[in-house]
Amino acid sequence: MAEHGHRHYDEAMLSVEDALERILSVFHVLEPEDKPLLEAMGQVLAEDVVSRFDIPPLDNSAMDGYAVKARDLKGASPESPVLLTVIGSVAAGHLPDRAVAGGTAIRIMTGAPLPEGADAVVPFEETDEVARRASGAELSEIAVTTEVETGSDIRPAAQDVRRGELVLDRGALLRPAEIGVLASLGYQTVEVVRRPVVAILATGDELLEPGSRHDPGKIYDSNSYGVAAGVLRYGGIPKLLGIARDNLDSMNTKLREGLESDILITSAGVSKGDYDMVKDVLAKHGKIDFWSVRMRPAKPLAFGVLHTPDGRRVPHLGLPGNPVSALVAFEQFGRPAIHKMMGKSLHEKPTVTAVLEDPIINTDGRRVYARAVVTKVNGVYHARLTGHQGSNVLTSMARANGLAICPDDVPRKEAGETVDVQMIDWPEEVF
Numbered sequence: 001m002a003e004h005g006h007r008h009y010d011e012a013m014l015s016v017e018d019a020l021e022r023i024l025s026v027f028h029v030l031e032p033e034d035k036p037l038l039e040a041m042g043q044v045l046a047e048d049v050v051s052r053f054d055i056p057p058l059d060n061s062a063m064d065g066y067a068v069k070a071r072d073l074k075g076a077s078p079e080s081p082v083l084l085t086v087i088g089s090v091a092a093g094h095l096p097d098r099a100v101a102g103g104t105a106i107r108i109m110t111g112a113p114l115p116e117g118a119d120a121v122v123p124f125e126e127t128d129e130v131a132r133r134a135s136g137a138e139l140s141e142i143a144v145t146t147e148v149e150t151g152s153d154i155r156p157a158a159q160d161v162r163r164g165e166l167v168l169d170r171g172a173l174l175r176p177a178e179i180g181v182l183a184s185l186g187y188q189t190v191e192v193v194r195r196p197v198v199a200i201l202a203t204g205d206e207l208l209e210p211g212s213r214h215d216p217g218k219i220y221d222s223n224s225y226g227v228a229a230g231v232l233r234y235g236g237i238p239k240l241l242g243i244a245r246d247n248l249d250s251m252n253t254k255l256r257e258g259l260e261s262d263i264l265i266t267s268a269g270v271s272k273g274d275y276d277m278v279k280d281v282l283a284k285h286g287k288i289d290f291w292s293v294r295m296r297p298a299k300p301l302a303f304g305v306l307h308t309p310d311g312r313r314v315p316h317l318g319l320p321g322n323p324v325s326a327l328v329a330f331e332q333f334g335r336p337a338i339h340k341m342m343g344k345s346l347h348e349k350p351t352v353t354a355v356l357e358d359p360i361i362n363t364d365g366r367r368v369y370a371r372a373v374v375t376k377v378n379g380v381y382h383a384r385l386t387g388h389q390g391s392n393v394l395t396s397m398a399r400a401n402g403l404a405i406c407p408d409d410v411p412r413k414e415a416g417e418t419v420d421v422q423m424i425d426w427p428e429e430v431f
Contacts, residue, residue, distance in 0.1 A: 013294040015408070016332060016367060023303055023333050026315050029343045030262065033194040037182055040174050042235050043192035044343035049168040051185055054158035059114040060092075062153045066105040066127065066142060067096075067118035070150045081128065081143035090115060105142060114154055121153035122146065161185070171343060193343035198231045198334075199261035200224050201241040201254050203269045203278055204321065209243065222394060223267035223326045227319070230330050231265075236338045251281040259285070259308045262341060265334060268321030270302040282306070288316060294408055296366040297322060297391035298329035322391035328369050328403065331424065350423045352402075354381035360406040360413040367408045371400035374421055376430050383421050401425040 014022075032046030061067065068084065076082040084105040090096040092111035100106055100117035108114070108121060124130075128143040161167055167185065168178060174192065182190055207221045208214065221243055228238035239261055244254040258264035269278030270290055279302075282288045288304030302318025317334055319326040336346050352374065360370045372383040386399040402421040406413045413419055 013292040013299070013366070015294050019291060019293045019301065019303075020333060020336060023315075023317070023337060024340055024346070026303075026305060027263075027337050027340045030194050030196060030341050032191050034189050035192050036189050037179055037187060040190050040192045041176070041179055043174055043195065045168055045170050045172045045174065045178075045190065046193050046343070047191040048166055048170045049182065049185065049187075049190075051161045051163055051165050051167050054163050055161040055184055056111075056155060056157055056159065058157050060155050060157075061108045061110055061112050061114060061121045062155050063121055063123045064110050065108060065121045065123040065125075065153065066144070067100055067108045067115050068105045068120055068122055068144070068148070069100060069102060069118065070120040070148050070152070072103060073120075073122070073144055073147050076144050076147050078145045081145045083141055083143050085141050086139050088115075105144075107139065119150045119154075120148045122148055123153065173344060193341075196236045196262035196338055196341040197239055197260075198228075198236045198338065199239045199241055199258035199264045200227050200231070201244055201258055201264065201266045203244045203246070203251070203266060205246045207243045222323050223319070223321070226323065226327050226394075227265055227267065227330050227334070230327070230334065231338065234335050234338045235342050235344070246277060248277065248281065251278065255281060255285055255306070259306060259312075259314050261314060263337060264306060264314055264316045265319060265330070266302075266316065267319045267326045270318040270320060271300040282316065282318070286313075286316070288318070290318075294366045295328075295332070296362075296364075296368045297325040298332070298369075299325075299366065301329060301333070303333075320391070323394040324371070324391045324397050327394075327397055331403075331422075348422075350426060351420050352381045352423060353418050354383035354402075354404070354421045356383050356404065356413055356415055356417050356419050358385040359415050360385070360404060360419070362406045362408075362411050362413075365408055368406035369403040369422070370406065371396040372402050372404040372421060373400060374402045374423065374430060381421070383419060401427055401430070 073082050084103060086107060087104045088098045089107035090112045091109045095113055096115035100115050106115045122144050126146040132139060172178060202221045202224045206218055208218045210220050224240055228240055231238040241254050241257050244251045286304055286306035288302055291301045292299055293301050298320050300320050304316055306314045306316050319329045339346055354374055360368055362368050370389055371386045373386060375382050383404045386396045389396060402423045404419045404421045
């Protein structure tokens with residue numbers, strides 16, 4: 001660990017897996033919060049959900065039609081229809097006030113409770129209802145043109161959910177279907193693992209805030225916005241701290257703001273050649289390691305724990321300054337950390353095997369994450385690189401939907417060989 005005045009660099013590069021394991025060991029699942037149902041979308045249940053009632057609560061009709069006794073319709077056909085007396089109707093949301101006796105039927109709407117005495121539903125299309133209505137006749141009786149089985153077009157009570165049943169487990173991810181299930185159980189709010197607040201800080205005198213005048217020799221801060229968008233995408237709450245200038249006052253002030261969060265992510269200041277001041281300020285606030293990770297881009301990485309005045313520990317992830325490096329490192333390390341804090345399963349990004357259309361050169365034994373566009377041709381995935389692969393070429397990332405991987409121990413992947421591609425996106429037109 002780094003201490004003030006004595007910065008330590010581990011000369012042996014860490015594998016991506018070792019770096020991720022060290023990072024995730026510091027994080028834990030955050031505490032629960034009560035959220036309105038729609039606002040909880042994408043969060044993880046912090047409680048078991050047990051139903052207090054049956055769904056549906058009563059046997060009900062699966063069709064618009066007529067509630068009947070199946071035995072009354074034995075032998076019914078278009079040539080020999082069975083005539084039934086219609087004694088009433090029942091709509092969804094209302095209870096029937098009459099029972100079906102032999103030779104009678106009750107007009108019933110989809111979802112309406114089944115009247116007593118009925119054991120089947122005949123769809124109105126299997127009757128002469130349309131013809132009767134067209135002729136202006138009353139629906140006091142109806143001719144049924146088909147036989148039906150007992151139980152036909154009836155949805156039994158508790159077919160979906162039974163009272164006392166465990167419907168959703170603690171730890172379930174709330175997708176639209178789960179939100180719908182909770183609503184069907186009467187939930188207005190739900191207990192979920194809260195979203196992490198992610199403070200994001202850029203460092204460097206060369207940076208400008210987007211929207212400000214573009215001065216010569218300066219560049220706009222893209223890292224903060226790219227990383228913040230990633231935080232939003234994966235469920236966190238981004239807190240943009242702006243830019244810390246290369247002076248102690250600015251760095252200390254911004255870092256103190258960052259300590260009011262669940263994790264602080266910085267960009268730049270983590271390479272061996274960067275200003276010592278960034279590392280010194282971080283070291284004053286806690287214990288930070290500066291790592292070399294066996295990956296390209298994003299070799300330099302910082303990670304550790306910062307301490308707050310009130311005794312909390314705030315993890316710090318220091319991303320490289322080059323924009324592609326920052327985004328690739330965030331995908332490999334920031335995304336899993338956010339997911340762990342949210343209680344989500346640490347699923348890797350989907351990976352496909354694709355035929356490479358351009359060579360990938362691995363010059364120094366690092367795992368290469370080459371920016372690529374994956375397409376599907378005659379059922380086979382193809383990966384085409386997005387042009388110049390320099391870690392400063394942000395548009396190479398913007399044009400990509402995946403990262404084509406050349407393993408550490410493979411010096412070169414030729415066009416025509418197959419590669420694993422970690423999908424950044426899962427575009428519908430491809431998959």
